[in-house]
Amino acid sequence: MSEFVGNTAGEIWKYLDKNGPISTSKLIKETKINEKDIQRGIGWLAQEGKINIAIINRAETISLL
Numbered sequence: 479m480s481e482f483v484g485n486t487a488g489e490i491w492k493y494l495d496k497n498g499p500i501s502t503s504k505l506i507k508e509t510k511i512n513e514k515d516i517q518r519g520i521g522w523l524a525q526e527g528k529i530n531i532a533i534i535n536r537a538e539t540i541s542l543l
Contacts, residue, residue: 486511486519491528491542499541501534 493509494500500508506516520540523529530541 483518483522486515487522490519494542499539501537501539
């Protein structure tokens with residue numbers, strides 16, 4: 479499971495690197511990764527200090543640091 483979450487985190491990081499900040503809901507739609515796995519990947523990246531999470535216009539938005 480840990481390897482899977484790490485791979486998902488990598489996919490999220492690559493998406494953010496290429497496309498910039500995005501809301502969580504849009505990230506789910508555009509990557510077609512299910513919500514639970516997206517949240518796990520976000521948690522992984524947050525724990526490693528790789529992303530910023532902010533609320534913009536009532537939407538959780540993720541960006542790289």
